[in-house]
Each structure stands twice: as structure tokens, then as C-alpha cells.
Amino acid sequence: MASQMPIATSLLILLLLILGGAAASSPSGEDLVAELETLRSQSPSGFIHLDDRLVSRFLTSAATPRPYSLFIFFDAAQLRSKPELHLPHLHSEFALLSASFAAHHRKDDASSSFPGTHRLFFCDIEFGESQNSFALFGVSSLPHARLVPASALSLRDDSIPMDQSDFSRGAESMADFLEAKAKIPLGGPILRPPPISPRQALFLLAALLISSPFLIRRVLAGDTLVHDRRLWMALALFVYFFGVSGTMHNIIRNMPMFLPDRSNPDRLIFFFQGSGMQLGAEGFAVGFLYMVVGLVLAFATHALARWKSVSAQRGFMLVGMLVSYWAVSKVIYLDNWKTGYSIHAFWPNSWR
Amino acid sequence: MAASSETKGEGTLRKAFGGVLGFFILLLIGAFAFSIRLFSVIKYESVIHEFDPYFNYRVTQFLTKNGIYDFWNWFDDRTWYPLGRVIGGTVYPGLTLTAGSIWWLLNNLNIPLSVETVCVFTAPIFSANASWATYLLTKEVKGTGAGLTAAALLAMVPSYISRSVAGSYDNEAVAIFALIFTFYLYIKTLNTGSLFYATLNALSYFYMVCSWGGYTFIINLIPMHVLLCIVTGRYSPRLYIAYAPLVVLGTLLASLVPVVGFNAVMTSEHFASFLVFIIIHVVALVYYIKGILSPKMFKVAVTLVVTIGIAVCCAVLAILIALVASSPTKGWSGRSLSLLDPTYASKYIPIIASVSEHQPPTWPSYFMDINVLAFLVPAGIVACFLPLSDASSFMVLYITTSVYFSGVMVRLMLVLAPAACIMSGIALSEAFDVFTRSIKLQLPKLFESPSGSGDIDSTQDEVVKVDNKSATDKSETAPKERPSKKNRKKEREIVETTIKKPLNAKRLLVLPLEASSVAILLLIIFGAFYVVHCVWAAAEAYSAPSIVLTSHSHDGLHVFDDFREAYAWLRHNTDVDDKVASWWDYGYQTTAMANRTVIVDNNTWNNTHIATVGTAMSSPEKPAWEIFNSLDVKYVLVVFGGLVGYPSDDINKFLWMVRIGGGVFPHIREPDYLRDGQYRIDAHATPTMLNCLMYKLSYYRFVETDGKGFDRVRRTEIGKKHFKLTHFEEVFTTHHWMVRIYKLKSPKNRIRGKSKKSKSNSKTGPSNSKRHSNLRKNPW
Secondary structure, three states, rough: OOOOOHHHHHHHHHHHHHHHHHHHHHHHHHHHHHHHHHHHOOOOOEEEEEEEEHHHHHHOOOOOOOOOEEEEEEEEEOOOHHHHHHHHHHHHHHHHHHHHHHHHHHHHOOOOOOOOOEEEEEEEEEEOOOOOHHHHOOOOOEEEEEEEEEOOHHHHHOOEOOOOHHHOOOOOHHHHHHHHHOOOOOOOOOOOOOOOOOOHHHHHHHHHHHHHHHHHHHHHHHOOOOOHHHHHHHHHHHHHHHHOOOOOHHHOOOOOOOEEEOOOOEEEEEOOOOOOOOHHHHHHHHHHHHHHHHHHHHHHHHHHHHOOOOHHHHHHHHHHHHHHHHHHHHHHHHHHHHHOOOOOOOOOHHHO | HHHHHHHHHHHHHHHHHHHHHHHHHHHHHHHHHHHHHHHHHHHHHOOOOHHHHHHHHHHHHHHHHHHHHHHOOOEEEOOOOOEEEEEEOOOOHHHHHHHHHHHHHHHHHHHHHHHHHHHHHHHHHHHHHHHHHHHHHHHHHHHHHHHHHHHHHHOHHHHHHHOOOOOOOOHHHHHHHHHHHHHHHHHHHHHHOOOOOOOOHHHHHHHHHHOOOOOOHHHHHHHHHHHHHHOOOOOOOOHHHHHHHHHHHHHHHOOOOOOOOHHHOOOHHHHHHHHHHHHHHHHHHHHHHHHHHHHHHHHHHHHHHHHHHHHHHHHHHHHHHHHHHOOOOOOOHHHHHHHHOOOOHHHHOHHHHHOHOOOOOHHHHHHHHHHHHHHHHHHHHHHHOOOHHHHHHHHHHHHHHHHHHHHHHHHHHHHHHHHHHHHHHHHHHHHHHHHHHHHHHHHHHHOOOOOOOOHHHHHHHHHHHHHHHHHHHHHOOOOOOOOOHHHHHHHHHHHHHHHOOOOOOOOOOOOHHHHHHHHHHHHHHHHHHHHHHHHHHHHOOOOOOOEEEEEOOOEEEEEEOHHHHHHHHHHHHHOOOEEEEEEHHHHHHHHHHHOOOOOEEEEEEEHHHHHHHHHHHHHHHHHHHHHHHHHHHEEEEEEEEOOOOOOOOOOHHHHHHHHHHHOOOOOOOOOHOOEEEEEEEOOOOOHHHHHHHHHHHHHOOOOOOOOOOOEEEOOEEOOOOOOOOOOOOEEEEOOOEEEEEEEOOOHHHHHOHHHHHHHHHHOOOOOHHHHHHHHHHHOO
16 A cells, blocks of 8 residues: 555656646747737737747647637748739738738727637748648648638648638638638728828828919910820820720730630730630730721821822822721731621622 | 802802702611611511510500500509519600600501501611711711711611611610710700700700610710810800700709609719819809909909819819718719729629620620721821811710720610711711812813923912812801801801911822822722621621521521510410519510519619529529519529520529529529539539529420430530429420420428428418318329
């Protein structure tokens, strides 16, 4: 009995020691939250830059349930130059969301700092410096963002990845995702910085006010830029060119200027067959042809007759007619090719 | 003296001859505009086309049967069940009233035409009117020659034909005429300064408001032009007379139209006109004071007036902004917003973005719809600036705004078409003017004295005179009638001096003879190509009624008359009060042709209701049945093109149903219907897709047709071939399977376990007990 006692005691002591050691080595949730808050306060836009060490400290080695959840944006410096991924844009949207979240929740943090409050921290993580964490999360493609809830044990399976569609509208859709999946309301609208800062706006207003007497005087006198007919003419022609080349279609549909050829990567496709869609370059090319013919005709009608040299007139008309003929036939050819229509006349039967 | 009177007599004779010739040309243009639109009647038959025209036809029938007062107060309970729709207050009555009065007039003249015939031919008649209005408008801008050319171009411009073939009985048919005519009267008032035309202008604007929602284009374009005139220092009393009565009378008249009502003063679309109304008064005051004061006093006064004016403007502006900002959409309707911010609709309003005519056009659509006019318009724009008058600046503004708007929405190509015709008419007429003048003046010289260099000076002088004359003639926009000469005189003098100066500096305004003749030849070929294209477009592209389809194959012509077959079946085989559910595209046709109540129709006023139908179509059978049953629906109609390869069927529209449904009911999610972002119905389709009602109703028994279930629109075999319907039963499928009608199975047959419950619920009533006895006999 006496011999058993010390063993039991020593076991108990060992257990206590282990527990105590564990307690000493892994900080409490409170400490982690405090640490996260300091990290957050160091960054200007209010989100934390994670690396492998921090991931293990705050996620893998922290006991669940953690008193916080993390919303992580996965970034890769080497892929930022790829335009189709929109990584820089999404990153800035993410920062915007983080800043708005911080702004809406600052009051809550100040007033209620008792333990157990649910905390959300925005983090980003870079592929080049923390490849292990990427593997840990099982992230293989970008853009990617993940919410790690407080109770998540396995980073790969228990965290909630954000859908591609949730990226589509930038910060707003990310906020929707947060609200739907984590039940964390943003608490207000996304606070986008105004396109011009208040100081700039004031400056502009002041400039306008100071210049307005001069402007009004010039308008009354009738010698401003807006009284110049050539300006208006150029503007009207430009708008016409802009419209008739289908630029609005390119803007609304986000059409590229040209596509790489799938079968032959060195070649570029400038003209797309099928009338429902057009590429940017083809619209401008055809718009340019429209303009050329119209302007040649206008020049021949209004300016050419005033030239003194008859041979110059003759030469210009010859060139102009050739160019116009070529442009019109080119457009007709392109249109028939693109739409597949074959336009034909209807002749009387007896003529055939 | 005698010689001069002789030439004078000759001149008047020529003028009279020109006038008669012009009149006959106009008559021919009208006849041409009418007859080029008859291809649809000749190739198909005299039927109303497409979707919206059926609604207009139904309204016109109601009007002719019940009279104007009943029409004004008409509450239609056969649509938007169970909500109904106030037709009198939500419809633009212009078209209906026009056709109704034509019918009434003809009947009173003892010409017994049916309402349908009148409706079918309204659009061609108004196209002829529109080409005459174009003549008048262009004549005001650049003279008779340009007017005739523009009218001829407009008579056959494909864009306008597409909306005004015989049978296409839609608002645009009369609205384009009203639009051009309003512009004509505005320019006429601007040129003459006559209050008579100003009043007519307001009335014409009223007709436009009655006819089409596009009237907001007018009430924004004209203020823009007025503002432009003011800013560029072209203010004149004529401008005031042209604008102020239009705003006052026009707004008063517009608010008489029920569908517009107080919108005429409360929505942002109209605010521009009020703002400009204030500005023009301030400017008018400034000019008035400038007139009565000495220049020195004026300088003192101008500071005072400008400060007061700016203060007033700022105050009004602040009020306007406050008013606008207080409304959620900033006072703009969705359609207008999607014009100003082109990406707006695709983001926020799927129901606007889903309509094919709201898509942005590509360059081939421009070439299809205005054809070679696209080449001529730049020349027309340049011509309008040489010289720039009030009228020509208006045309420039018209073309630039309309070309922008047409770039956002393909249906607004219709507004661009008249502008393009006028511009091209101006360009063509100026070009012909120069080229024919070159020939006319040089041809005699060629024969007379090839070596006589002494003559040249005198002929050149003559040329200058002739030129001068023709140029001033052209600059006189209204040579015949000038009621208020006083106002115009000053202006015209300025114009004349600006023209004379360059003419005197340069002498011979002609081009080389042979080059001119080749150029004329080229222009004629150019025009001939336009005619060929327009006739082709009218005959082949725009004449299909879309209610009757045809296809040419190696064994001849096939006619698909499935729609009318299905509607006739509904009309004859269902109860008068039965409700039919379908996607909203077929609502108007169902009410007009089958005379059955529908849930949603093409007047997409209630997004939630449409989303409900969309949700039902995208749900599995049971929830869909519950939704339809809750709406009292007896029959469900789907359009299916897989057997004959008709591409605009419901399966192709299905993603929009999902989107619109999901917009209101979030449990419908678009990704559930897409496999890796691709919409497919073959074996790789998602289970949600294969189990949704639309898939099942479309492909039910489809495999029996060819044994494989090959869909000829999607060019693939369908994913799920053999299945049974549990909550719906097929009652009718048309000859080519294009329309399939299903009946909702009655609930008691279906749910055996619940029959007890329903029995206990409804003990009273003999009819119920009878049904229960039936139920017991039923093997189910």
C-alpha cells in the first residue's frame, strides 16, 4: 500500500506537470486574442498578414473552440500579374471589407471585452512564404478565401471555402458570404473611399468658384472652347464612331480586344464568327471603315471643290473612290462572313 | 426688263414643276413604304405577329366592342391571376385609339373591315406617314432635296421595317411617326418662331406620350438642345417660343395620360426639362435687360442678374437633388438607369437584362439595321456643321444621343434609324449636289470651246453667281412660309455673309468632270445596294410572324402552326375560367388567342409573380405542383423545340427562369443547374436540372419519338429519358411537339393517406361527399 502510494502520487504529479507545462506552453485564448488585436492594429487596413509560424500558433496549435474565427484570403505574389485572376483587385476588395468590418465593430470591441465574445479577424497569407500552410488548407487554385470557424479542427475539412460566385461583386458579395456562412453581420454598408477625397473636393469647389466669374464672362463674350464648331464636330464624330463600332457591347460584356487562337497559340483571333458576339478590335476596325468612307465623302463634297489644282482634285477623288469602294466591299464581305447571311436581290422570273 | 420677267416666269414654272414632281415623289415614297412592309402578308397571311401585338389587338377589340369609357376603366381579370391588371391605367393608349378610330371611320364610311385587318395594316400606314414626316423635318434642316432623299431612305430602312411590317401591331409603329413629327414641329417652330407651330408641337408631343414610353427621349433631347443653344450663344426669342410652350403644355397634356400621370412632374426623366425651363427664363431675362439698357448699365446689371440667377438655380437644384435622393432608385426607372449606366441592368435587374431586345448590339446589327447609312452618317454630320444652324445642331445632337443609346440597347436602334436616314439623306443630297453641279457646269464648256481661254473668267463669274444663289437657297430653310420675318432676317443675314465670303475667295466650286460622273455612278451603285439589302431584309429577315413558322428543306416548305393549334385546343377543350400557367412570353398570346386566364404575361410589372412561376418551373414536381395549385392553375403550357429544332423554346430560356426565380426565392440557385458553369441537359446535367419541372414537362415521352431522345436544338441526347410524371398529366401535344400542355393531377387521386384528413376537414357540402365516394372507387 505504501509502495503504491508514491507511484500514484508521482503519477499525479507527472500528470499535473504535463498539464501545467501544456498550459504554460500554449497561451490561453485571451492572450491569443490580445495578440491578434495587436497584430491587427499594426496593419493599416486592419488585417493580419499570416505566415507558417502564425498559422500554427493561432490555428493548428490553439485549442478548439478558439475564441475567434479567421477569414483568410490566399494570395500569391507570383500570380498577381495574371489579369484573369484579378488578385490585386480582390485583395483590395478584401482589405476594404476588413476595414469596413473594423469600423462597424470598433464600438462593440470597446464596450464589450468580456471573454467569450465572438471575434472575427481578417488575414491574408502569401503563397511564396508560407507554402506549408497552403498545403495544410489544401488550397491549390486561386483566387481563394476561407473562413476558419472557431470550432474547426481540421483546417482542410472544417473551414468553409468561399465560392467563385462570391467573389463576383467584390466586397459586397464577400460580406454576404460572411453573413450567410458565419452568421457574422457586417453591421453596415461597405465603406468605400469616395473617388475624390474631401480635401480634393473642397479644392475643386474652390477652383470652380474662383474661376466661375471668368468662365461666365467668357461664355457671355462667346469665345470659349464650346463655341468652337470643330470641337463639337470632332466630338459628334467620335461619339458616332464609338457607338457604331459596338463599344458599348464590349464594355457591358467585358469583351477582350482579341482572343488567342486555341489551335495555334502564336496567332491571335481578331474577328469572331457569329453575330451575337464581337471582339473589341473587330468593332473598331469596322467602325474605322465606316468613318473613312463617310469622311472621304464629306471631304469631297465640302472641301475638295475649293482646291485650286484640278489634277490634285482628280487624284484625290480617284484615291478616295478606290478607298471607299474597298472599304464598303470589305464591310459587306465581313458582314456576310460573320452573320452567314447571303443578301440577294429579287428579280422578275422572266429575267432569269 | 422683258428678259428678266421672262427668266422670272421660267423660274416660277421650274419651281412649280419641281413642286409637282416633289409631290409625286413623296406619293411614291409613301406607297413604297407601305408596300415594302406587305411581305409578311404575302408570304404568310394577314395575322398579328409575335407577342405584344396580340395584347394590343385584344385591347383594340375591347375598345371597338365596349367603347372608350369602358376601355379607360378596364380592369382585366384574365391576366396576372389572382391580381388582375388595370389595363386602362397601365397601357399607352395611342396605338389602340389610333387603330380604333381608323376602324370606326372606315365602318362609318361603310367599309366593313375587321378589327384585325385594321390592326395588321396600321403599321405600314404609319410608316408612310413617318417617311413624309421625315421629309418635312429634313426639309427644315437642309432643304427639299435632302428631305426627299431622307424620306426615301427612311421608307425602307430595315431597322424601322423590323418593327412595322404588316401585322407587327406595336407601339413603335405609330411612335416613330410621332417622334419624327414632334421633332419636325419643334424645328419648324425654331425656324419660324410661330406660336401656332409651338402649340401643334405640344399636341404632337401629347400624341407621342400616348403612344410610347420612349417619349422621355424627346423630353430630354429637346432640353439638351436648348441648353446647347444657350451655352454656345445661340439664344433667340424663337428658341424661347419653341421651348417654353412645349414644356408647359406638353407636361400638362402628358399628365392626362393615365399611365404617365404625375410621373410627368415627379420622376427624374422629366427634371431636365424643368431645369432648362428655369435656365431659359433666366437667359431670356438677361437678353431682355441687355436690350433695354445701355451697354454700360448692362455691365452693372449683369453682375446683379447673374448672381440672382445663380442663386435661384442653386436653390432649385438643391430642392431637386433632395427630392431625387429621397427616392430609392434616385427617381429613375430601371430602363432609364440601364441606359445611363449600361452595366446596371445586367447587375441588378435580370428581367430587363433577359429580354433579347435589351442586349447591346454588335457591329453586324448596325450593318443589318441601317446598312450603308452607317457609311454616310459621318458625311451628314460634317454637312450639318457647314454651316451650323439651330436646326442642324439639333440633328447632330439627335444622332449622337441616339447612337449612344442604341449602343446600349438594340431596340433603340429604332430611334437611331430616323436620325441616320436624315443624316444620310443630307450627305447624299449634298454629294449629288456637288457632283451634278460639276457636270452641269462643265458639260456645255466641253462642247463649246475647248480652247477658248478668254471665256473662262466670265463663266466662272456666272458659276459664282449660280453657286451663291443655290447656297443661299439652301440656307433658307423655309422658303415658302415665313410668318415672322422680323425674327429671322437678322439670323439669315449672318448665315449669308458667312457663306458669301469663302465663295468669293475661291472661284470655281466644281470638281473634275469625269471623276464626278464616276462618283455619281458609285453613289448610285451604293444606293442600289441599300435598296437590295432593304428589300431582302424585309422579305427574308423581318417578315416572319413568329406565330407561324416555316422552314425550307430539300422536300419543300414546312409550316409549323403549332402555337395556334395549341391555343385553339385550349380555347375549345378547357373551361372558360381555367387558369393556364406558362412562362411570361406566352401570356399575351394565351389571353388573346385562347381566351384563358394566365398567371403572368409580357407586361412584366410584378417581378415577384414572375419569380413565382420561374421558381415553380425550376422546382421538382411536387413543390411545383404545390405552387401552381396555390395559384389555382389547371394547365401548364411549355414550349419545346427539341423535336423540330426551334431554338427559342423554354429550355433555352430556362436559365432566366432560374435567375429571376432565384432573385426572389433564394433557395433556387443558378449553380445547381450548371455543371462546371455550363448549361447542359445531357447525361452530364446536374440532378437538380434533370428533376426540375421544366425538364420533365419538356422531355416527357420525348424518347418515344426517335428512340434516343436526341434534342435538335441542343444537339445532344437528353440526360434522363424514361421517367413518369407524378403530379402532372399530359393532355395535349401539338403536331410538331412545339407546345405541350399538361394538366395538374387532382390532389385526392394522388395522396391516399391524406384523404381521411380531408374528409374530416370537409364534412359539409354534398359535392365533397360525392367526390369522396368517387375516391373510394378509385384504385389509387
